Amino acid sequence: MRPAEFNIRRGTPADNRPAFDVSMLALKDLFVRQGYEWKLESEAFWQVMEPLVSHVAEHAAEWWVAEDRSDGTxxxxxxxxxxxxxxxLSELFVRPDRQSAGLGKVLLDKAFPSGRGEVRVIIATNDVRGLARYYGAGTAARFVLFSLAGQPRPAATEGYEALRIGSEAIGEFAEMEQAVVGYARHADYPWLLKNREIYKYRSGGRTVGFGCFSETGQGPIVTLEPDDQPAILLHFETLAHSRGMEALSFQVPSINVGAMNHLLDRGYKFDSPPGLLMSSRDFGRFDRFLPFAPAIVL
Ligand SMILES: CC(C)(COP(=O)(O)OP(=O)(O)OC[C@H]1O[C@@H](n2cnc3c(N)ncnc32)[C@H](O)[C@@H]1OP(=O)(O)O)[C@@H](O)C(=O)NCCC(=O)NCCS
Structure with a gap:
C-alpha cells in the first residue's frame, strides 16, 4: 500500500466508534487465525467499552487515524x-484487508514516537507484525499476560476488611500504584471512581491493597505484598456472584504467580490468545498487580 492510498490525521471523538469497529475486525481476525473462538458481539461490547474508550481518547497523549483516500473509511x-x-501505547489496529502493507508502522511512529516517556510500555497481542514493530520501537517483551475467565462463586475472605472508597482516599490508592507500578495515574482515577467500585483492603490493622470492580470489567488490582492478591480476587468473586454475573475475567501477568495459581485452582480457564507486556526497561512489581480488564492499558 503506497502512502498515497491513505490519509493520516489526528483522531476526533467522532472517530471513536469507527476505530472501535476496526479493532473488533482486527482482533476477530487474530483470534480466528489462532484457532480461538470469537465470542464478542460488537454492539454489546461497544456498550461495555464506550466509557473506557472515550476516556482514553479524551486523555490521549497521541491519537492518529488512517482513512482510505478513495472512500474516506x-x-x-x-x-x-x-x-x-x-x-x-493503548491501541494499534489496522483493518485486516489493509494489514502487512506498512500502515501499522506509519501509525506507530505517529502515536508512539521515539524518545518520549521515562518508560515506554505496550500491552501487545501476540501478532508477529506488531511484535516486530514494537521491538523496532525500542521495547522488549518482559512477561506474558494471560486472560483468565471463570464462573464467580461466593467465598469467605477471613482476616480482610473491604471498604468502598470515594475521592477522599484516592491519594492512598495513587501512592500504592506509585510504590508498585512506579507511577500514579491521576488522569484515570476520576474515571475509575465514576465507572468502577474502588475498594481498599485492610488486614492486620493496615492497608494492604486496592481493587477496582465493576460488572463490565475489573482492575487495576494492586497490593503491597503478593500474598494479599487472592483475598481481593475472592472478594471480587463474591461481589460478582451477588450481582448475578455469570462470568468474571482478569488480565494476569505470568509473573503474578499468586493470582495465577489461585485462579487456576478456582477453575478459571485461559480464554484468549496471550498478550505480552513490552517495555523499554524493567519497571514495576507485577507479581502483585493486575491491570485493567478488558485489556487496553495497565
Ligand atoms: C499489528 C498491526 C497493527 C501491524 O500493522 P501492519 O500494517 O499489519 O504492519 P506493518 O505492515 O507496518 O508491519 C509489519 C511488519 O511485520 C514484519 N513481519 C511480518 N511477519 C513477521 C514474522 N513472522 N516475523 C517477524 N516480522 C514479521 C514485516 O516484515 C513488517 O516489517 P517490515 O516492513 O520492516 O518488513 C496489524 O497487523 C493488526 O492490526 N493486527 C491485528 C491486531 C493486533 O494484534 N494489534 C496489535 C495490538 S497491540
Missing amino acids: LIGYARSVERDGLFE
Whole structure:
C-alpha cells in the first residue's frame, strides 16, 4: 500500500466508534487465525467499552487515524497515553484487508514516537507484525499476560476488611500504584471512581491493597505484598456472584504467580490468545498487580 492510498490525521471523538469497529475486525481476525473462538458481539461490547474508550481518547497523549483516500473509511488507528513518565501505547489496529502493507508502522511512529516517556510500555497481542514493530520501537517483551475467565462463586475472605472508597482516599490508592507500578495515574482515577467500585483492603490493622470492580470489567488490582492478591480476587468473586454475573475475567501477568495459581485452582480457564507486556526497561512489581480488564492499558 503506497502512502498515497491513505490519509493520516489526528483522531476526533467522532472517530471513536469507527476505530472501535476496526479493532473488533482486527482482533476477530487474530483470534480466528489462532484457532480461538470469537465470542464478542460488537454492539454489546461497544456498550461495555464506550466509557473506557472515550476516556482514553479524551486523555490521549497521541491519537492518529488512517482513512482510505478513495472512500474516506477508517482503516487503522493508534493511540497512546502518558501518565507522568509512563508512556503507553493503548491501541494499534489496522483493518485486516489493509494489514502487512506498512500502515501499522506509519501509525506507530505517529502515536508512539521515539524518545518520549521515562518508560515506554505496550500491552501487545501476540501478532508477529506488531511484535516486530514494537521491538523496532525500542521495547522488549518482559512477561506474558494471560486472560483468565471463570464462573464467580461466593467465598469467605477471613482476616480482610473491604471498604468502598470515594475521592477522599484516592491519594492512598495513587501512592500504592506509585510504590508498585512506579507511577500514579491521576488522569484515570476520576474515571475509575465514576465507572468502577474502588475498594481498599485492610488486614492486620493496615492497608494492604486496592481493587477496582465493576460488572463490565475489573482492575487495576494492586497490593503491597503478593500474598494479599487472592483475598481481593475472592472478594471480587463474591461481589460478582451477588450481582448475578455469570462470568468474571482478569488480565494476569505470568509473573503474578499468586493470582495465577489461585485462579487456576478456582477453575478459571485461559480464554484468549496471550498478550505480552513490552517495555523499554524493567519497571514495576507485577507479581502483585493486575491491570485493567478488558485489556487496553495497565
Ligand atoms: C499489528 C498491526 C497493527 C501491524 O500493522 P501492519 O500494517 O499489519 O504492519 P506493518 O505492515 O507496518 O508491519 C509489519 C511488519 O511485520 C514484519 N513481519 C511480518 N511477519 C513477521 C514474522 N513472522 N516475523 C517477524 N516480522 C514479521 C514485516 O516484515 C513488517 O516489517 P517490515 O516492513 O520492516 O518488513 C496489524 O497487523 C493488526 O492490526 N493486527 C491485528 C491486531 C493486533 O494484534 N494489534 C496489535 C495490538 S497491540
